[in-house]
Amino acid sequence: YGMPLAATYMPWFDGYFENGRQLLIVPPRDPKALSEAIRKITGDATLRRALSKEGRQLIETRCNSEAMGQKIAEFILKIA
Numbered sequence: 001y002g003m004p005l006a007a008t009y010m011p012w013f014d015g016y017f018e019n020g021r022q023l024l025i026v027p028p029r030d031p032k033a034l035s036e037a038i039r040k041i042t043g044d045a046t047l048r049r050a051l052s053k054e055g056r057q058l059i060e061t062r063c064n065s066e067a068m069g070q071k072i073a074e075f076i077l078k079i080a
């Protein structure tokens with residue numbers, strides 16, 4: 001939806017998201033870090049716009065049916 005995000009780190013983020021580019025990533029179980037990331041986003045209009053734009057672009061290019069079908073095909077060929 002083109003919304004700026006802050007999220008706690010998940011292992012599947014590696015190689016997918018770039019911290020500070022598509023979203024702000026904070027350590028798990030660290031409410032202070034999450035709060036600080038949210039404050040950073042709400043206090044910086046330029047950052048909000050950049051995260052929104054980059055996040056939306058990532059979803060449009062990597063999470064469409066063609067891209068997802070390609071990844072599934074690659075996975076199937078790898079395990080076959």
